[in-house]
Amino acid sequence: MRITGGKAGGIPITTGRAEHVRPATDRMREAVFSSLGEQVEKARFVDLFAGSGSYGLEALSRGATGGIFVEKHPRAVEAITRNIQAVMKSLGNPEGVSTKVIRRDVLRFNSNERFNLIFMDPPYDLARSHGPELMKLTRALLNPEGPALLIYELPGDLSIPAAGWSCRRRIGKSGTNEPSIAILEAVD
Template identity: 45%
Template sequence: MRITGGAARGIPLTAPKGRDTRPATDQLREAVFSSLGSRIEGARVADLFAGTGAYGLEAMSRGAASGCFVENSREVVACLKKNLAAALKSCGTKPSDWHVLAQKVDRVSKNLGPFEIVFMDPPYAMIEESIPGIFVQHIAEILTPDGLACIEMPGNLEINLPGWAAKRRLGKAGKDKPTMVFYERG
């Protein structure tokens, strides 16, 4: 697994051993960032359920101005910090513009935002039960009014989020196939 584009292209990303993370595939990340195009340049981004930080690091590599990574597992946070340090060397961005928070997503404060783009790559088992509540209680507070929330989920899953519209789906259909769904207020 590596950063697929931008200033840090080719930098490998490490993940902890075990099943605590399910890193986003290079192919899906390339499709996501191709779709985002210039929207990523200069944006403030949040990578929630960050794991290795793949989405946030890819955004930084492609020109995002600042952001934060939120991950609950301390072991995973240690890997994420190593990945961030490696990417920062290539990106020419200030380390103080990027924050790693070792906490649960539901503790994210609106004081951290607002963000133009929020990436979420939660454990698939919690998506249907937890993501709607997280949107209502937290994402609406930290995302700009015209912001974009991007959720990675299994290709066979459809989630109705009241007050939000699914604008685009990237990836392949199927239970074990990762897809990224872009949500906007609507």
């Protein structure tokens, strides 16, 4: 697994042998960031259920000004920290780019900061059992002054709890437990 584009393209990403991590494939991240295009530049992000941190790291490589990685598993938090260091070194440790890793259960995460990009890749059983709760949590984190998007990785057969959301694009396969991405924007 590696960073697929931007200034840190090619840098390897490690999971730190965290057993629960199901990292987004390089191909999936390439498709997502191709769809996002210039919206990543100068964006602030939060990477929920960060795992290896691959979505947030990819955003940093492509010009985001920083963000927060939220993950509850200690080995994954250690891996994210090492991955951030490698990406930041590759970027030349730019001024004004800030990151933070928070070890916490996402369902208990709260922040006063609002974000332009929210990456959310929960365990699929949690996406099934807590979908509406996750959508409510992410809605509260979006920057109301926009543009702001939720990039949600979920099983391909799962419908998106769509009240208050518009799906810009769905990427991936439609089978049970096959990964897919929904790029969503909040609507009033």
